[in-house]
Amino acid sequence: xxxxxxxxxxxxxxxxxxxxxxxxxxxxxxxxxxxxxxxxxxxxxxxxxxxxxxxxxxxxxxxxxxxxxxxxxxxxxxxxxxxxxxxxxxxxxxxxxxxxxxxxxxxxxxxxxxxxxxxxxxxxxxxxxxxxxxxxxxxxxxxxxxxxxxxxxx
Numbered sequence: 001x002x003x004x005x006x007x008x009x010x011x012x013x014x015x016x017x018x019x020x021x022x023x024x025x026x027x028x029x030x031x032x033x034x035x036x037x038x039x040x041x042x043x044x045x046x047x048x049x050x051x052x053x054x055x056x057x058x059x060x061x062x063x064x065x066x067x068x069x070x071x072x073x074x075x076x077x078x079x080x081x082x083x084x085x086x087x088x089x090x091x092x093x094x095x096x097x098x099x100x101x102x103x104x105x106x107x108x109x110x111x112x113x114x115x116x117x118x119x120x121x122x123x124x125x126x127x128x129x130x131x132x133x134x135x136x137x138x139x140x141x142x143x144x145x146x147x148x149x150x151x152x153x154x
Contacts (some may be wrong), residue, residue: 008071009085012063017087022103026083031105033112037120039100041093045133045142054099055132055139056090063088066127066151073151074104074118078111086119088129126151 009025019038026034041054071084085103093099100123104116131142 007083008068009083009087010064010067010071011085011087012058012060012067012090013087014089014091017089017098017101019098019101022085022087022101026085026103026105028082028105031082031107031112033107033109034103034105035109035112035116036104037100037102037116038098039120040098041095043095047140047142048133048135050135051095051133052136053092053094053134055092055134056088056099057130057132058090058128060090063127063129067123069151070119070122070126073122074115076152077118078106078115080106080108080111081115082106084115084119086123088123088127090129092134122151 019036023034023036043051045051067086071086074084075081081104083103083105088100089098100120102116102119104112104119106112106115132139133142
């Protein structure tokens with residue numbers, strides 16, 4: 001776990017994510033704002049109802065590199081950021097479990113909200129991550145796809 005006063009924490013893991021852990025880590029005495037976003041598995045998608053779970057695949061090394069690029073660009077846009085963390089699950093993730101968590105702290109809420117929104121939106125289009133939807137009796141790779149873009153182009 002990173003411990004420098006201004007730091008980044010990137011993790012791509014098959015392990016369960018901890019919203020409380022990231023919130024605690026991002027809380028700093030000089031920051032009046034900690035904004036978190038947690039994306040969770042829901043029971044439907046644009047293609048189907050009764051989704052039971054999702055399965056994510058990626059190259060961990062490439063995904064972590066691209067997530068660092070997202071954070072680097074966020075820090076250029078919002079220099080007041082203190083802690084920035086982005087964690088993403090891989091492997092099978094069950095209903096209501098977190099697939100991704102973003103935590104951002106800064107002195108003021110506007111920067112924290114804007115940076116957290118930028119981080120999740122940019123992660124979705126700049127980090128290569130493949131998603132399989134699993135339902136009773138079958139599974140399929142998600143049809144939702146887009147070209148992989150650079151973080152600074154967002």
